Amino acid sequence: MHEMSVALALVDHVAEAARADGRERALAVHVQIGELAGVVADALDFAFELAREGTPLEGARxxxxxxxxxxxxxxxxAEFAxxxxxxxxxxxxxxxxxELSHGRELRITAVEWADGPAYAASADRKG
Ligand SMILES: [Zn+2]
Structure with missing residues (x-):
């Protein structure tokens, strides 16, 4: 399942940021997913619930x-949908x-931490 590898990569990335920043727990992870990224939102939700167990993301939305x-x-x-x-x-x-200008996004836009303000993952933005 493609969504599981995406979820694991998300969790890895945020857990790494938590370590680097000395954060203990994430409350929410905001992601942007393009229509053509090949990710099914429901399947990703389910995979994320499994992937977050035992990490600083446990319980995070x-x-x-x-x-x-x-x-x-x-x-x-011309630009068109x-x-x-x-x-x-x-x-x-x-x-x-x-050329495709939008629709393949797969990136973390922000993480809400239990012990501080939102951290914008600006390094992940492209385009
Ligand atoms: Zn044209």
Whole structure:
């Protein structure tokens, strides 16, 4: 199950941050997941519940923000929603010289700790 490896990576990453920061417990982990990242939110929730046991994330909530897939046309610079199932033809000129601008996100945006203010995982942001 793909979601289990994603959950384990999330837990690892936050547990590492907890060690580095001297935090004992996380209350919530906020993640952004793109529509096309291939992650099923319910399955990830379930995997996260298993993965967090015995870590500083035990009892922590997983807050998922789904990012809609969007693409940008290299020919006419139009931006459009890709939709599901994904359709990568430009809505403006019909061309296929497009790049995905959103929709593959899989990142931690913030962690709420039991003993302090939210820590923004800015190093994880890209694009
Ligand atoms: Zn176009």
């Amino acid at each position: 997983l807050v998922v923000e789904t990012v809609p897939a969007r693409a940008r046309c290299r020919d006419c610079a 890709v939709g599901a199932p994904p359709d990568l033809a430009c809505r403006c000129c019909g061309g296929t010289n497009v």
